[in-house]
Amino acid sequence: MPFSESLARKKGAESARSNKNNLDNGSRKQRIAQQRKSLPIASVEKQLVEEVRKHETLIIVGEAGSGKTTLIGITQPRRVAAVSVAKRVAEECSVEVGQKVGYSIRFDDMTSSSTRIKYMTDGLLLREALLDPYLSRYSVIIIDEAHERTLHTDVLLGLLKNVQLARSHTSGQLCNYGNMKANSGIICMNENNAQRSSLQKRCQNTKYPPLKLIIMSASLDAKGFSEYFGGARAVHVQGRQYPIEILYTHHPESDYIDAVLITIFQTHVEEGPGDILVFLTGQEEIESVERLIEERFLQVPKGDLKILVVPIFSSLPSEKQIEVFKPAPPSYRKVILATNIAETSVTIPGIKYVIDPGLVKVRSYNPCTGIESLVIVPISKAQAFQRSGRAGREGPGKCYRLYPEIEFSKLLNSTVPEIKRCNLSNIILQLKALGIDDIIGFDFMEKPSSTTGKIDTVKQASIVKSLEELFLLGALTDDYKLSDPVGKQMTGLPLDPIYSKALILASDFNCMEEMLITVAMLSVESIFYAPQEKLEEARGARIKFSSIEGDHQTLLNVYRAASEFLEKIKTTGSKDKIAGKSLFKWCRDNFINSRSLRQARDIHSQIRGQIENMSLRVASCGDDMVQFRRCLAASFFLNAALKQPDGSYRTLTSSQTVQIHPSSVLFRSKPDCIIFNELVRTNVNYIRNITRIDPLWLAELAPQYYAAQD
DNA sequence: GAGCACTGC
Numbered sequence: 042m043p044f045s046e047s048l049a050r051k052k053g054a055e056s057a058r059s060n061k062n063n064l065d066n067g068s069r070k071q072r073i074a075q076q077r078k079s080l081p082i083a084s085v086e087k088q089l090v091e092e093v094r095k096h097e098t099l100i101i102v103g104e105a106g107s108g109k110t111t112l113i114g115i116t117q118p119r120r121v122a123a124v125s126v127a128k129r130v131a132e133e134c135s136v137e138v139g140q141k142v143g144y145s146i147r148f149d150d151m152t153s154s155s156t157r158i159k160y161m162t163d164g165l166l167l168r169e170a171l172l173d174p175y176l177s178r179y180s181v182i183i184i185d186e187a188h189e190r191t192l193h194t195d196v197l198l199g200l201l202k203n204v205q206l207a208r209s210h211t212s213g214q215l216c217n218y219g220n221m222k223a224n225s226g227i228i229c230m231n232e233n234n235a236q237r238s239s240l241q242k243r244c245q246n247t248k249y250p251p252l253k254l255i256i257m258s259a260s261l262d263a264k265g266f267s268e269y270f271g272g273a274r275a276v277h278v279q280g281r282q283y284p285i286e287i288l289y290t291h292h293p294e295s296d297y298i299d300a301v302l303i304t305i306f307q308t309h310v311e312e313g314p315g316d317i318l319v320f321l322t323g324q325e326e327i328e329s330v331e332r333l334i335e336e337r338f339l340q341v342p343k344g345d346l347k348i349l350v351v352p353i354f355s356s357l358p359s360e361k362q363i364e365v366f367k368p369a370p371p372s373y374r375k376v377i378l379a380t381n382i383a384e385t386s387v388t389i390p391g392i393k394y395v396i397d398p399g400l401v402k403v404r405s406y407n408p409c410t411g412i413e414s415l416v417i418v419p420i421s422k423a424q425a426f427q428r429s430g431r432a433g434r435e436g437p438g439k440c441y442r443l444y445p446e447i448e449f450s451k452l453l454n455s456t457v458p459e460i461k462r463c464n465l466s467n468i469i470l471q472l473k474a475l476g477i478d479d480i481i482g483f484d485f486m487e488k489p490s491s492t493t494g495k496i497d498t499v500k501q502a503s504i505v506k507s508l509e510e511l512f513l514l515g516a517l518t519d520d521y522k523l524s525d526p527v528g529k530q531m532t533g534l535p536l537d538p539i540y541s542k543a544l545i546l547a548s549d550f551n552c553m554e555e556m557l558i559t560v561a562m563l564s565v566e567s568i569f570y571a572p573q574e575k576l577e578e579a580r581g582a583r584i585k586f587s588s589i590e591g592d593h594q595t596l597l598n599v600y601r602a603a604s605e606f607l608e609k610i611k612t613t614g615s616k617d618k619i620a621g622k623s624l625f626k627w628c629r630d631n632f633i634n635s636r637s638l639r640q641a642r643d644i645h646s647q648i649r650g651q652i653e654n655m656s657l658r659v660a661s662c663g664d665d666m667v668q669f670r671r672c673l674a675a676s677f678f679l680n681a682a683l684k685q686p687d688g689s690y691r692t693l694t695s696s697q698t699v700q701i702h703p704s705s706v707l708f709r710s711k712p713d714c715i716i717f718n719e720l721v722r723t724n725v726n727y728i729r730n731i732t733r734i735d736p737l738w739l740a741e742l743a744p745q746y747y748a749a750q751d
Numbered sequence: 752g753a754g755c756a757c758t759g760c
Contacts, residue, residue: 119757147759164759172760193758323755355756381756402755415755459757467759535759567754644759651760703752723753 073133082112082278089276093181093253097205098273100256100263115183116163118191119386120146126185127151127160147535148643163193167200171474171532176204181253188260188423189385190458190486196468199485200475201254202270208249260423260455269486283433289446297398298326300443302333304396305376308441309348315393315438316375318383320428322402322417327352327378328573334376349373353387354380356567359636365389384427388434395432395440397425399448406463408503410695411510413464414722421453458487466507466538470516473523474532480504513679513746514542530655534648536560539718543676544652550672554661555597557652559673561645562596563718563730568641569704570634579632586631587706591715591732593673594666595706600645603627603638671742674734677716678743682728683736684713690728692720693739693747702727714739 077083089112092099101112117123127144136142143152144160152159163184170176182201187194256266256273263275294300301319308317321327331350338348353365368391369375377389381401401420406413420428425442432438442449469480477483481504511517516528516538523529531541540560547556562568571579586602588594606627610620628635652659662668674681682690682699688711690699699720701708705728707715712733719729739747 145760150760162758164757168760189757191757325753354754356754384756386756404755417755471759533760564759571753647760702754704754708752721754727753729754 070135077133085276085278086112092274092276093255096274097209097251098254098256098270100258100266100270100273100275102258102260102263102275102277115159115179115181116161116166116185116194116197118163118186118189118194120149120162121386122186123160123162124149124151127158130158130160148647163191163197167193167197167471168535170200170204171471174204174475175208175249176201176252177249179252180250181255183255183257185257186259186385187256187266188258188455190456190460192459192463192468195458195460195486196472198256198269199483201252202484203477205252205254208252265486282430283435283437285429285433285437286439287429288439288441289449290443291445293445293448294398294443297400297443298330298333301330301396301398302337304441304443305334305348306337308394308396308439309346309374309376310344312394312439314346314374315436316369316377316389316391317394317396318377318379318389318392318431319396320383320398320401321378321380322400323380324354324356327354327380330378345372346374347372348376350376350378352378353382353389355382356570356634358570358634362387383431384424389431390435392431392434393436393438395429395438396443397428397440398443399425399452404462406503408464408506410697411464411506412697412720412722412726419448419452421456422449423455425449425452460485460487461503464507465503466510469504469507470511470523470528470532470538473511473517473528478522480508510679511538514538516542530657533655534651535644536564536648539677539679540564543672544648545657546676547672548657548659550662550668550675551658551660552662552669552672553652553657553659555669556672557645557649557659558597558600559593561641561648562600563593564644565637565640567634568596568599568637570632575632582630582632583706589706589710589733590666590670591707592705592730593732594669596730599631599633599638600641602631603633603642670732670734671738673732674716674738675742677718678739678746680717680720680728681734681739682715682717684711684715690715697726699726699728701731702729705729705731707731707733 082089089101117126123144123146127142128138131138131140131142134142138144139151139153140155142158142160143156145152145165146162147165166176166182176182184194184197184201187198254270256270258266263277267273267275290300301321305317305319319330321330331352334348334350349369351365353362365375365377365379365387366389375391377383377392379389383389397420399420400417401424402415402417404413405416429438429440429442432440472480472483481501508517508521511528512521514527514531516524516531518524518528523532527542527545530545531538534541534544536544540563543560544553544556547553569579569583586595586598588598603624607620607624610623615623624638625635627633628638649659679694681693683693685691685698690701691697692699697720699717701711701715714734714736715728715731716734717728717731721727721729
């Protein structure tokens with residue numbers, strides 16, 4: 042390294058300080074130039090450029106703080122990252138965002154014809170591939186944060202591998218994978234060839250330049266990526282971070298919440314200034330720890346510093362989320378209680394101490410029952426590193442891992458990729474639309490296990506289950522090809538397949554207006570917000586919107602009430618910005634999550650536009666809500682349930698015993714026959730977003746599934 | 752009587 046580690050650190054600390062001052066543009070530019078030179082990646086810049094030139098695929102392993110994100114980037118797993126990195130790079134290049142450097146994320150496209158460096162979410166690139174299967178506009182694609190192994194990243198890797206092969210063929214170049222190791226498996230190779238040729242056939246006469254692919258990962262070994270890309274070259278970039286002292290417990294903790302509290306107070310009393318970040322598993326746990334800290338604080342010897350507890354989790358309204366970014370007032374130490382959101386999604390300044398119980402709540406999916414569940418599991422080693430790293434961003438830090446060191450060694454190296462933990466219907470529909478018909482043979486990075494030679498039966502079950510679901514929705518034909526027009530129409534919509542189907546059916550039921558709003562509202566999380574301390578008030582506010590028929594009409598009522606409010610504001614001549622502020626206040630008064638509502642309004646306008654371009658009838662059923670509920674029954678017939686004598690429900694398709702979730706408006710009234718949208722297991726099997734239907738409708742509207750019994 | 756984290760032409 043051409044620079045000394047300590048010098049680099051000193052510079053980092055200086056720039057962190059000067060950040061607080063309002064510097065003019067000139068010195069900010071100077072600072073950025075200085076920072077750039079000091080980044081470890083700067084020293085290997087020439088080598089990297091050379092490697093990119095020489096190799097078809099390159100894997101760059103850069104530790105946190107190496108500066109790999111600011112090199113050149115294209116896909117990011119998160120929207121905020123795509124936007125912020127684009128802005129940073131534009132600034133470094135002294136250009137306007139949207140010109141040479143731009144970004145494109147859903148609902149926000151900041152690119153132009155002059156854009157040469159485009160940041161985007163990986164989901165958006167996948168969508169682009171539907172229109173342009175060769176991704177012909179791109180000569181280099183960079184996948185950042187590949188170690189996170191999100192569903193979109195994994196599918197994109199497989200897709201890009203195919204595109205790269207196809208493009209290297211059309212351009213007459215040698216296939217980079219010609220020397221792929223013999224043990225890759227013959228079946229697998231044959232099917233890849235079939236997929237490749239389907240891609241090639243479509244653009245036989247067009248020649249494309251080869252596609253350069255760069256995978257950027259923060260994981261310690263690049264072996265997995267390298268093997269997947271036929272032994273692609275890997276480059277390692279040194280990291281730069283302040284030292285973090287890791288402390289383990291001597292024995293396993295029987296009560297980790299108690300251990301968390303003890304560690305918070307011990308740190309607070311014994312350690313110097315600096316904020317504490319605590320990783321917890323969910324909202325409920327965060328709220329209970331918040332109460333316990335306040336109770337126990339009274340018993341702690343009084344020092345000069347007081348404690349300010351700030352929670353952060355995804356469904357917390359944004360005006361409360363921003364509290365964690367504000368510095369603690371004088372004589373206060375901030376204690377941030379966070380879910381996984383603080384692991385990667387948000388970076389909180391001022392953290393010096395991290396408390397990590399080593400647990401995380403994850404979604405898991407049982408393909409046999411189709412039930413998703415939220416389970417608390419130990420984190421992976423990679424997650425443990427990511428969490429402790431949060432203590433060393435501004436200076437040396439400490440991380441308290443509330444488990445013995447021997448337990449750490451037993452953790453999985455990396456988190457189980459999302460593709461193994463979720464319903465695949467949506468992604469399979471997209472692959473089908475790309476002409477990839479053999480889904481089971483598709484070359485996902487999670488390949489048949491090489492040690493046992495067994496194929497991954499869970500994932501296969503998951504694929505089969507999703508194919509079945511898509512067939513039942515009419516998206517696939519008898520031989521599992523994409524159907525026309527239903528399947529094709531469904532791939533055009535950025536929605537869960539079952540919601541796309543509901544829109545297609547709504548055309549026949551003359552309730553498109555209602556269904557557009559409903560699926561937009563169903564596509565966002567937690568429209569209602571009920572803080573612990575105002576639970577009664579929130580309940581009162583919700584009654585205004587409640588429909589005795591169920592949650593779907595209730596969501597419709599909320600959306601329409603908001604739209605009417607906005608219309609009224611606008612007729613008084615208010616500007617958009619003022620109207621937006623009024624809507625924000627309306628949301629607060631009605632205990633509606635304004636972020637979710639805005640998202641639903643964005644989705645609504647997007648899908649409305651797409652539906653208008655299809656040959657579907659856009660009409661309203663007016664006051665005839667029976668028509669709307671019949672359409673819901675026809676769409677969600679796979680999720681129907683009947684009341685049992687004990688007040689629980691039994692699902693008709695899988696005979697599961699389920700309960701109505703307490704957040705449903707039908708929680709108390711418990712109608713005899715219902716359809717629902719979501720089945721998630723926490724303590725019990727809960728169903729959410731429910732509407733009352735007439736059981737006779739099922740046989741009438743879904744005879745293919747519910748043949749008449751008598 | 753209860754809601755991990757992301758994401759979509």
